[in-house]
Amino acid sequence: MNDMSLTREEREAKLEGMGCKRKRVEDIRFTQGKGNYVDDVKLPGMLHGDFVRSPHAHARVKSINSEKALKVPGVLAVITAETLKTVNLAWMPTLAGDVQMVLADGKVLFQNQEVAFVVATDRYAADDGVAAVEVEYEPLPVLVDPFKALDPDAPLLREDIKDKKDGAHGPRKHHNHIFEWTVGDRELTDAAFNKADVTIKEMISYHRTHPSPLETCQCVCSFDKVKSELTIWGTFQAPHVIRTVVSLIAKLPEQKIHVIAPDIGGGFGNKVGAYPGYICAAVASIVTGKPVKWVEDRIENLTATSFARDYHMTTEIAATKEGKVTGLRVHVLADHGAFDACADPSKWPAGFFNIVTGSYDFPVAYLAVDGIYTNKAPGGVAYRCSFRVTEAAYCIERAMDILAQKLDMDPAELRLKNFVKPEQFPYHSALGWEYDSGDYHTAMRKAMESVKYAELRQEQAAKREAFKRGETREIMGIGVSFFTEIVGAGPSKNCDILGIAMFDSCEIRLHPTGAGIARMGTKSQGQGHETTWAQIIATEIGIPADNIMVEEGNTDTAPYGLGTYGSRSTPVAGAAIAMAARKIKAKAQMIAAYKLEVHEDDLEWDIDGFRVKGLPEKFLGMKDISWIAYNSPPPGMEPGLEAVSYYDPPNMTYPFGAYICVMDIDVDTGVYKVRRFYALDDCGTRINPMIIEGQVHGGLTEAFAIAMGQEIHYDETGNVTTGSFMDFFVPTAVETPKWETDYTVTPSPHHPIGAKGVGESPNVGGVPCFSNAVNDAFSFLGSTHIQMPHDYWRNWKAARELGAVG
Numbered sequence: 001m002n003d004m005s006l007t008r009e010e011r012e013a014k015l016e017g018m019g020c021k022r023k024r025v026e027d028i029r030f031t032q033g034k035g036n037y038v039d040d041v042k043l044p045g046m047l048h049g050d051f052v053r054s055p056h057a058h059a060r061v062k063s064i065n066s067e068k069a070l071k072v073p074g075v076l077a078v079i080t081a082e083t084l085k086t087v088n089l090a091w092m093p094t095l096a097g098d099v100q101m102v103l104a105d106g107k108v109l110f111q112n113q114e115v116a117f118v119v120a121t122d123r124y125a126a127d128d129g130v131a132a133v134e135v136e137y138e139p140l141p142v143l144v145d146p147f148k149a150l151d152p153d154a155p156l157l158r159e160d161i162k163d164k165k166d167g168a169h170g171p172r173k174h175h176n177h178i179f180e181w182t183v184g185d186r187e188l189t190d191a192a193f194n195k196a197d198v199t200i201k202e203m204i205s206y207h208r209t210h211p212s213p214l215e216t217c218q219c220v221c222s223f224d225k226v227k228s229e230l231t232i233w234g235t236f237q238a239p240h241v242i243r244t245v246v247s248l249i250a251k252l253p254e255q256k257i258h259v260i261a262p263d264i265g266g267g268f269g270n271k272v273g274a275y276p277g278y279i280c281a282a283v284a285s286i287v288t289g290k291p292v293k294w295v296e297d298r299i300e301n302l303t304a305t306s307f308a309r310d311y312h313m314t315t316e317i318a319a320t321k322e323g324k325v326t327g328l329r330v331h332v333l334a335d336h337g338a339f340d341a342c343a344d345p346s347k348w349p350a351g352f353f354n355i356v357t358g359s360y361d362f363p364v365a366y367l368a369v370d371g372i373y374t375n376k377a378p379g380g381v382a383y384r385c386s387f388r389v390t391e392a393a394y395c396i397e398r399a400m401d402i403l404a405q406k407l408d409m410d411p412a413e414l415r416l417k418n419f420v421k422p423e424q425f426p427y428h429s430a431l432g433w434e435y436d437s438g439d440y441h442t443a444m445r446k447a448m449e450s451v452k453y454a455e456l457r458q459e460q461a462a463k464r465e466a467f468k469r470g471e472t473r474e475i476m477g478i479g480v481s482f483f484t485e486i487v488g489a490g491p492s493k494n495c496d497i498l499g500i501a502m503f504d505s506c507e508i509r510l511h512p513t514g515a516g517i518a519r520m521g522t523k524s525q526g527q528g529h530e531t532t533w534a535q536i537i538a539t540e541i542g543i544p545a546d547n548i549m550v551e552e553g554n555t556d557t558a559p560y561g562l563g564t565y566g567s568r569s570t571p572v573a574g575a576a577i578a579m580a581a582r583k584i585k586a587k588a589q590m591i592a593a594y595k596l597e598v599h600e601d602d603l604e605w606d607i608d609g610f611r612v613k614g615l616p617e618k619f620l621g622m623k624d625i626s627w628i629a630y631n632s633p634p635p636g637m638e639p640g641l642e643a644v645s646y647y648d649p650p651n652m653t654y655p656f657g658a659y660i661c662v663m664d665i666d667v668d669t670g671v672y673k674v675r676r677f678y679a680l681d682d683c684g685t686r687i688n689p690m691i692i693e694g695q696v697h698g699g700l701t702e703a704f705a706i707a708m709g710q711e712i713h714y715d716e717t718g719n720v721t722t723g724s725f726m727d728f729f730v731p732t733a734v735e736t737p738k739w740e741t742d743y744t745v746t747p748s749p750h751h752p753i754g755a756k757g758v759g760e761s762p763n764v765g766g767v768p769c770f771s772n773a774v775n776d777a778f779s780f781l782g783s784t785h786i787q788m789p790h791d792y793w794r795n796w797k798a799a800r801e802l803g804a805v806g
C-alpha cells in the first residue's frame with residue numbers, strides 16, 4: 001500500500017527519481033570484486049586462442065609453417081588465412097564499407113597485424129604455440145607519414161583494391177586514397193575569405209591515441225553442434241549489432257546466435273567494432289565443437305584493436321577587424337591506417353566532423369576531408385566522443401584562440417562576440433546541423449565569474465613582466481574552451497549502421513507487487529545505467545528506483561538497440577525509457593479511473609499514483625494499480641502491466657560547456673602544473689547529478705591524458721614506440737589535477753525528459769582547454785600553435801625554440 005502518512009517531499013525522496021544523487025547500485029558488486037566479466041566465464045573443456053602477429057609494418061608473407069607449433073603440448077590447431085578461406089572468412093566487412101583481413105592474406109599492412117590463430121588447451125600452451133609458428137616475411141617499403149600517402153610514388157598498400165576507382169564513399173584519387181567528403185558552400189566561403197579584414201591559417205593536428213580501457217577486448221565463443229547454436233560472451237558496446245554482423249558473416253540464422261555482454265570494464269569506443277579475435281574464436285569453436293576464449297593483452301590492445309583521432313586539420317578563419325567571424329574553411333587529412341574500419345554511422349565517412357563550426361555563428365563554411373591508408377592499425381573509433389566531434393572541437397577551439405591572438409583580443413571576449421545567441425535556437429549551422437537548444441553566453445559568463453577571469457589575466461600580465469625581467473622561470477597559461485557536442489545518434493533519417501537505423505529501445509515489465517524489470521538495447525561499460533535508468537522510471541511512474549531492476553547486454557532478452565557509444569544512451573534509450581514508462585502510465589490511468597469510478601480526465605498524477613481532481617482523499621498508488629493489473633483489471637482490458645518503446649529521435653541533442661584551465665610551466669624543465677581546472681557542463685535535464693560529476697571527472701582525466709602526453713606513436717619503420725603503459729600515458733590519482741565542476745540547465749526541447757548526453761563532453765571540451773592553456777602560456781614568447789601532446793619534453797623543446805632557454 002502507498003503510505004499516505006508521508007509528506008509530498010518524503011514520498012518524492014523515497015522514489016529516488018530524476019535529480020536525486022542516488023548511489024550507484026552496480027558498485028555493490030564491483031567494490032566487492034563480484035563483477036562478472038568475460039574473463040570470469042569459464043566453461044567445461046574451454047580452449048584458448050592467441051595470435052601470431054607481424055613484427056613488420058609492411059611485408060609480404062612468403063610462408064607460414066605450423067609444424068613445430070602443432071608439436072607443442074596442448075596445441076590443437078593453427079588457423080591461417082588459408083583455413084579461413086575454406087569458410088569464406090579470410091576477410092571481413094568493416095563498419096565503414098571497406099573490407100579487412102581477418103588473418104594476413106599474402107601480406108601484412110601494420111605492425112602486430114594478426115597472422116595466425118593458435119588454439120590450445122590453456123593460454124600458456126597457446127602462447128608457446130605462437131612462439132613456435134615460423135613465418136617468413138619479405139619487408140616492403142613502409143608508409144607512416146600521412147602527408148606522403150598521396151605522393152605519386154608512395155608505396156601501394158592495398159593491392160586488393162588497387163584498380164578500384166570508387167570506394168564506399170565515392171571516387172578515389174590515388175591508390176592510397178579512401179574517400180573525399182565535402183560539406184558546405186565552397187564559392188560563398190571563398191568569397192568571404194576574399195573580402196575578409198583578417199584571416200588566420202594553421203595546420204592543427206590531433207595526434208593518434210587509443211581508448212585503452214582497463215579491461216581489453218575479449219570473448220568466449222561456444223558452438224553447440226547439436227542445436228547449431230552459437231553463444232558469444234564478449235566485451236561488446238553494441239551486442240545486438242554484433243549478433244546481426246555475425247549472422248551475416250557466418251551465415252548462421254540470427255535466432256541461433258546468443259550474444260551476451262556481461263560486465264564491461266570500460267569501452268570508450270574500443271569495444272564497438274568487430275575484431276579478428278571474435279571471428280577466429282567463433283570459427284575455432286565451430287570447428288572443434290568446444291568453447292574457445294580469446295583475451296587480448298595490453299600491447300595487443302594498444303597496437304591492434306582500433307585507434308582514435310589521427311586528424312590533420314588545415315584550418316582557416318575569416319573575420320572582420322572587430323572580431324566577427326565571417327567564414328570557416330577546413331581541410332582534413334584523415335589517417336585511417338591499413339583498412340577503413342572507422343566506427344561511424346554509414347553515411348558519415350568523417351563522422352559528425354561537420355560540427356566544426358562549433359558554438360559560433362559562422363555565416364558560411366566549407367569542409368573537405370580526405371581519408372587515406374597508411375601502414376598503421378585500423379580503427380578510427382570515437383574515443384569518448386561522438387564520431388569525430390572531439391577532433392572538430394579541438395580544431396575550432398584552437399583556431400579561435402589563434403584568431404584572438406592575431407586580433408589582440410581576449411579569447412573569452414572573442415567567443416562571447418561570436419556565440420550563437422539564445423534567440424537563434426533552433427540554430428541551423430552553415431555545415432548542416434540543427435542545434436536544438438543552448439544558452440552559451442550565460443554559461444561562459446558564469447565560468448568567467450567563477451574563476452575570477454579578469455583577475456587571472458591581470459596576474460598573468462604581471463607574471464609575464466616578471467619573466468621578462470628574469471625574476472621567474474615560470475610562465476602562466478589560461479586555457480579557455482567552449483564546446484558544442486552533437487550526441488544521440490541518431491535519427492534514422494541521418495544515421496544507420498550497416499543499414500540498421502540507429503534507434504534505441506526499452507521494455508518495462510511491472511510485476512504484481514509493484515516491482516519490475518526494465519531492459520534496454522544499450523550496454524553500460526561503467527556509466528551507471530543500472531542506477532540512472534531506474535531513476536527515469538521512478539519519476540515517470542512513481543515506482544521507487546530500488547524496485548526496478550535494470551538489465552542490459554543479453555540479446556535473447558533485451559529489445560533490439562544500437563548500443564552505447566557517442567553519449568547516445570541518454571538521448572536515445574533515455575527517451576525510449578520515458579516513452580515506455582508513459583505507455584504503462586496510460587494503462588495505469590485507465591485502471592485507476594475504473595477503480596475510483598471516475599472518468600480518466602478527472603484524474604491527476606501525484607508523484608506515485610493518481611488522485612481524483614478536487615478530492616484529495618481519492619487516490620490510487622502505482623503499487624496498488626500493479627496488483628489490480630494482474631488481479632482484477634477493468635472488463636475487456638488485458639491483464640499485465642508492461643510496455644516496449646523503440647525510439648527514433650527527431651534530432652540529436654547538443655550539450656555544451658565552458659571550461660577554463662590555469663597552468664604554470666617551468667621553461668627550464670617543461671614541467672607543468674595544472675593549478676585550476678573549472679568545467680561547466682550543460683546536459684539539459686540532469687538525471688543523477690552525482691553520476692554526471694563522475695562522468696565529468698573521468699572524461700576530464702582522459703582529456704588531460706590526451707592533451708598532456710598520451711599518444712600512439714610510430715617510428716619511420718612503422719614500429720609502435722608507445723605500445724605499453726610504460727610509454728603510453730594513463731594518469732593515476734598522482735598526476736590527475738583536481739576538478740571543479742559546475743552546470744547550467746538548458747533542456748532539449750525534443751527529448752521527452754529534456755536530457756542531453758554528458759559522458760563525452762568533458763573529453764571534447766577538455767582537450768582544447770588544456771592545449772589552449774599551454775599555447776596561451778607560450779604565446780607572449782611569439783608562438784602561435786604548438787602541437788599536442790604537451791608533455792614535459794615538448795614543453796621544454798618549445799621553450800628552447802622560442803629562445804626562453806639558453
Ligand code: CDP
Nearest residue numbers: 527532567568569570687688755757758759
Ligand atoms: O551513452 P553513455 O551512457 O556513455 O553516455 P550518457 O548518455 O551521457 O550517460 C552517461 C551517464 O550519465 C548515464 O548513467 C546517464 O544516465 C547519466 N546522465 C545523467 O544523469 N543526466 C544526463 N542529462 C545525461 C546523462
